[in-house]
Amino acid sequence: MTSQEFNSWLKAYGQAWQTRDATAAADLFSADATYQETPFVQPMRGREEILAYWLHVARTQEEVKFGHEILAVTQGAGIAHWWAAFTRVPEKTRVNLDGVFLIALDGNGRCTSLREWWQKGDVRQ
Numbered sequence: 001m002t003s004q005e006f007n008s009w010l011k012a013y014g015q016a017w018q019t020r021d022a023t024a025a026a027d028l029f030s031a032d033a034t035y036q037e038t039p040f041v042q043p044m045r046g047r048e049e050i051l052a053y054w055l056h057v058a059r060t061q062e063e064v065k066f067g068h069e070i071l072a073v074t075q076g077a078g079i080a081h082w083w084a085a086f087t088r089v090p091e092k093t094r095v096n097l098d099g100v101f102l103i104a105l106d107g108n109g110r111c112t113s114l115r116e117w118w119q120k121g122d123v124r125q
Helices: 003-016 022-026 045-060
Strands: 027-036 061-073 078-088 091-104 113-125
Touching: 003 061, 003 078, 003 091, 022 045, 022 113, 027 045, 045 061, 061 091
Parallel strands: 027 113
Antiparallel strands: 061 078, 078 091, 091 113
């Protein structure tokens, strides 16, 4: 993986999240990918489970903002600091997230493994 490939993937991920496009988000993953949202939960396995997760995200979040900074890239993995903010529907609670991704991409630029750690803060609008 190169820094440019990793950055392109992160931009596409952010764009899919900001536009709430669950299909575009799921298409960033290989058919047998794993997605571990937090370190203490079982990872989602396969693009279908990841799509189901993103369909839920699209229904429950709006006004999404996303940014990232690449921290390290090796041949096998990339690490990025990311931050996001969105409004939770229907509560109208503004949520701010700050996190880290550990991501592996295949030769086609699809994610085969995503592990994330994040902290959140809620602010009433």
